[in-house]
Amino acid sequence: MGVEVTVKPHITRLLRRNRFGASMLDLWREFKVLFAVFRDPAKSLPFNGQAARLRAVRDLLDLFEPDAVVETGTGLGATTSFFAGNLLPVYSIELKRIFLVAARFRLRSYRNVTLILGSSPEVLHRLAGQRLFQRPLAYLDAHWWESLPLQAEVRELLTGWGEVLILVDDFKVPLDAEYSFDTYAGVPVSVDVLELPSDVTVAFPAVPAKDETILRTPDNAPSGMRPIASAAHRRYDRDPDMVR
Numbered sequence: 248m249g250v251e252v253t254v255k256p257h258i259t260r261l262l263r264r265n266r267f268g269a270s271m272l273d274l275w276r277e278f279k280v281l282f283a284v285f286r287d288p289a290k291s292l293p294f295n296g297q298a299a300r301l302r303a304v305r306d307l308l309d310l311f312e313p314d315a316v317v318e319t320g321t322g323l324g325a326t327t328s329f330f331a332g333n334l335l336p337v338y339s340i341e342l343k344r345i346f347l348v349a350a351r352f353r354l355r356s357y358r359n360v361t362l363i364l365g366s367s368p369e370v371l372h373r374l375a376g377q378r379l380f381q382r383p384l385a386y387l388d389a390h391w392w393e394s395l396p397l398q399a400e401v402r403e404l405l406t407g408w409g410e411v412l413i414l415v416d417d418f419k420v421p422l423d424a425e426y427s428f429d430t431y432a433g434v435p436v437s438v439d440v441l442e443l444p445s446d447v448t449v450a451f452p453a454v455p456a457k458d459e460t461i462l463r464t465p466d467n468a469p470s471g472m473r474p475i476a477s478a479a480h481r482r483y484d485r486d487p488d489m490v491r
Contacts, residue, residue: 307384328357344364423456
């Protein structure tokens with residue numbers, strides 16, 4: 248989910264002339280995004296209230312049997328709370344301190360959640376070196392700000408762990424234009440922006456967007472989710488109504 252925040256160019260140029268002004272501009276932008284998220288009731292629910300996506304993730308948790316969940320883009324912690332409810336260790340990475348503070352308050356009762364402030368590829372690299380878990384499920388949703396860390400995140404996950412299941416949110420779903428997706432510099436977040444090894448298995452949602460149950464607001468639509476798994480993983484016969 249991307250939120251567009253505009254500032255008049257001449258104001259931006261004035262603020263960017265010194266470090267304090269630049270910091271104030273960044274903080275203002277973050278508050279604007281935070282306010283926009285609070286106004287969207289779907290953002291208070293795991294997976295934006297999409298029922299088929301939630302069922303698919305539950306099935307993947309059962310089938311893949313991860314020993315931890317890694318999330319990038321904590322946001323307000325709605326999806327983090329879902330993963331925490333599955334009694335697995337959850338490591339959630341957030342780039343912006345203001346969102347981390349809000350999520351920490353929401354998730355304060357969960358003892359199995361570790362919130363980490365920082366750049367997601369850098370934190371993933373550090374977690375891989377610490378070897379705290381061996382078989383993670385990764386949920387990538389850090390698609391909010393100026394740069395797209397997706398390729399670097401996928402690279403760190405595939406090189407850092409021999410067995411990993413990766414779910415990418417806000418992804419363009421082929422052959423179903425009704426699924427919403429993020430764009431960066433006019434380029435859709437899709438398979439075309441990723442360089443994947445040849446031994447990677449790819450799947451997309453099988454449920455049509457029109458059949459997805461969602462808490463709808465005037466401006467939202469179901470977003471695509473794409474699971475990626477290494478070919479070295481065990482293969483499972485997935486329910487065709489969940490993913491394909």
